[in-house]
Amino acid sequence: MENTLLALKISPKDVLPLLQIIESSKTRDEIEKKTFEYYKKSSKDIHSPHISPFRVRVAHSFRKLGLITGDKHEIKLTPEAKFLLEKSENLDKFKKEFSRLILHLDQEKVKLINFLKKIDGSFTYNDIVENFEKEGITIKKTDDKLRRWLQFLFYCDLISFSSPYYEINLITLTALDTAVKKVSIKEFEKILYEEYEILKKNKGSYVPILDLTLSVSNKLKHKGFAPIDFKEHLLKTISSKPKKQITLSETGVRKEGGIIHNKVYYYFLSIHEK
Numbered sequence: 001m002e003n004t005l006l007a008l009k010i011s012p013k014d015v016l017p018l019l020q021i022i023e024s025s026k027t028r029d030e031i032e033k034k035t036f037e038y039y040k041k042s043s044k045d046i047h048s049p050h051i052s053p054f055r056v057r058v059a060h061s062f063r064k065l066g067l068i069t070g071d072k073h074e075i076k077l078t079p080e081a082k083f084l085l086e087k088s089e090n091l092d093k094f095k096k097e098f099s100r101l102i103l104h105l106d107q108e109k110v111k112l113i114n115f116l117k118k119i120d121g122s123f124t125y126n127d128i129v130e131n132f133e134k135e136g137i138t139i140k141k142t143d144d145k146l147r148r149w150l151q152f153l154f155y156c157d158l159i160s161f162s163s164p165y166y167e168i169n170l171i172t173l174t175a176l177d178t179a180v181k182k183v184s185i186k187e188f189e190k191i192l193y194e195e196y197e198i199l200k201k202n203k204g205s206y207v208p209i210l211d212l213t214l215s216v217s218n219k220l221k222h223k224g225f226a227p228i229d230f231k232e233h234l235l236k237t238i239s240s241k242p243k244k245q246i247t248l249s250e251t252g253v254r255k256e257g258g259i260i261h262n263k264v265y266y267y268f269l270s271i272h273e274k
């Protein structure tokens with residue numbers, strides 16, 4: 001079993017307020033100041049203004065969650081983060097889309113839910129650790145990464161918890177999976193071609209995948225399609241004998257916003273007639 005437990009340093013309930021802080025701030029300094037004030041109100045751990053919760057907790061965690069890009073001078077929200085903010089006027093919708101994001105990350109990187117499905121019925125934290133050991137993976141029972149990820153899964157209703165027992169929430173998993181399937185590959189392919197031709201006029205034949213992710217997701221958002229769905233639909237389209245030739249291209253200097261496929265990082269996409 002290959003998995004990557006994400007070293008998160010924030011609580012899931014803090015994600016939306018922190019996204020709103022970043023969105024409303026014009027500079028990195030402003031983000032750091034507002035984040036300090038936010039944590040100062042809610043945490044006893046923050047005493048000194050010389051400690052930056054944004055640097056220590058938020059920036060690291062948001063990068064792991066795929067919510068921000070940029071360097072120490074400029075921070076930008078990713079398409080996934082902007083999509084979540086669009087849904088934030090309705091907290092139920094925000095939580096649903098955030099749950100889809102966490103489920104996607106679990107399927108792509110952490111792979112904990114599929115592992116937990118192998119355990120019959122309910123299970124304790126120690127059961128999880130012991131089953132990891134059977135797979136040759138050593139995790140200390142005090143490992144904060146595992147506990148934190150379980151906290152995110154619980155917040156998103158992907159698992160239930162009644163001390164000391166956890167259980168997979170199959171109803172939520174099924175509902176989130178069904179939502180993704182509303183957009184067929186045929187429909188995605190049609191919109192992909194249309195948006196590529198529009199972007200091509202200003203970008204040239206090689207269009208950044210990030211720009212296509214934004215434009216296609218915006219066109220299909222009324223069907224619940226989110227930026228996190230783009231990569232899966234794109235790769236399925238490429239492998240399903242599309243009407244046109246779709247080519248992924250690398251970039252000389254790695255820029256954020258591309259996709260990894262077969263361990264290769266692609267940043268551009270071009271489409272041609274066969």
